[in-house]
Amino acid sequence: MNAQLIVCDRITSNEQWRGHELGRVLNQLTIPVLPYALDLHILLKIFDLRQSVDTYLVFTNHCGEQLGRTTTTVLRNYRGENQVPGVDKDYVVTLVITEPGIVHIRCFADGEEAAWYPLTIRVLEEENRVP
Numbered sequence: 001m002n003a004q005l006i007v008c009d010r011i012t013s014n015e016q017w018r019g020h021e022l023g024r025v026l027n028q029l030t031i032p033v034l035p036y037a038l039d040l041h042i043l044l045k046i047f048d049l050r051q052s053v054d055t056y057l058v059f060t061n062h063c064g065e066q067l068g069r070t071t072t073t074v075l076r077n078y079r080g081e082n083q084v085p086g087v088d089k090d091y092v093v094t095l096v097i098t099e100p101g102i103v104h105i106r107c108f109a110d111g112e113e114a115a116w117y118p119l120t121i122r123v124l125e126e127e128n129r130v131p
């Protein structure tokens with residue numbers, strides 16, 4: 001089994017295309033103030049999936065303190081016979097950010113870390129803020 005995480009400013013499920021439309025992929029994000037409620041749109045892609053797996057995401061700050069966790073979701077293969085078995089799952093998660101730094105997003109599958117994604121959070125400098 002292989003897994004990938006992608007964080008975007010938006011993800012739209014497109015039933016007609018049987019897939020997802022991704023907005024801007026985020027490696028860093030500047031927020032206006034602290035604390036800040038940040039909506040993250042995350043796409044989890046699992047491929048070479050031979051059996052169902054229990055998955056969840058864990059969010060930690062640069063000190064390793066947990067900021068949040070999704071509920072456990074059972075995922076299974078949704079691909080056709082002529083495709084590599086796998087599944088795509090999209091999430092919208094709201095985190096309360098209280099300090100700048102790197103947010104680590106980790107995906108666990110059956111209790112083992114399967115993928116991770118770093119997202120750098122910056123705060124808009126005071127002099128650049130619009131009144």
